[in-house]
Amino acid sequence: MEQKSFKRKSELIEAALDEFTAKTYENASLNVILxxxxxxxxxxxxxxxxxxxxxxxxxxxxxxxxxxFINSHERIEDFKGKDIFERFKLQVQIAYEFAIAFPKYFKLCIMFRKERGNEIYEYAKNIIERNKEAWLEEKIKKAIKDGDFNNRFSEDFIIKIVNHMVFNLNEIFDEEEDYKMEKMRENASNLADFLKYGFGNRELCY
Known part of the structure; x- marks a missing residue:
């Protein structure tokens, strides 16, 4: 949602990030933030x-x-000749750099993941992931046309499986260790390999 600018908006966001990254949604106090x-x-x-x-x-x-941040740090030469799976790995690396550059936003997302099972999680997830799913679906359709996926699977099947695995990764990896930055990076990279060699047109070689 777009909000009009107002005096001390940046101070409000900073105060909110401090509160929501230190406490659960339920325990975070709007009065303290204000x-x-x-x-x-x-x-x-x-x-x-x-x-x-x-x-x-x-x-x-x-x-x-x-x-x-990701769009401004993507370089065409790095993505040239790479399939959707390898491009995803590069984007994960850039996202890792984003987490270092914007630690409060990164921690907010971690705290949000821990809200799973609460009403606020389902409510916010439905709103936030709507745009993410549309973006990912566009990327998948292009990758299918480029031949990155095995053609024995239908477009609908591929989109549903990839969407589900990408947006529900935290339901698979939900141990405390999985919330650490390096582990999240590793899990995302492994997911890319799994999708590539499970659906892709290449054999996994050792």
Whole structure:
């Protein structure tokens, strides 16, 4: 969702990131956020419907900032001649660099993953992943045309399987170790290899 700019908006976002990355959604206090940001409840509710809407706004901001970062760091020469699986690995590396550059956004996403099973998780996930799924579907369709996937699988089957595995990876890897940056990077890279050699037109060689 797009929000109009207002005085101390950046302070509000910083205060919110501090609160939501230190506590669960339920325990995070909107009053503490507003106090630390130095804005009134009137100003807040003029721009945001409630705490839930603001939380989703923060998650969307993290996603948009990450996408912008990835797009600005992608180099055509690095992607040239690579299939969708290898390009995904390169994007994972850039996402890793994003996590270092924007640690609070990265931690917010980690805290959000830990909300799985709570009402806020399902609500926010449905909103946030809608745009992500459309973006990924476009990439998959192009990869299918480029011959990156084995043609014995239908387009619909490939899209559903890849979408499910990418967006539900945290339901497979949900141990405390899996939330560490390096482990997340490793799991994502392994997923790319699994999809490539499970669906791709190449044999896995040792």
């Amino acid at each position: 106090k630390n940001a130095g804005i009134s409840k009137g100003t807040f509710y003029y721009h945001f419907q409630d705490k839930q809407a603001f939380y989703v706004f923060l998650l969307e901001s993290a996603h948009k900032t990450e996408c912008k």
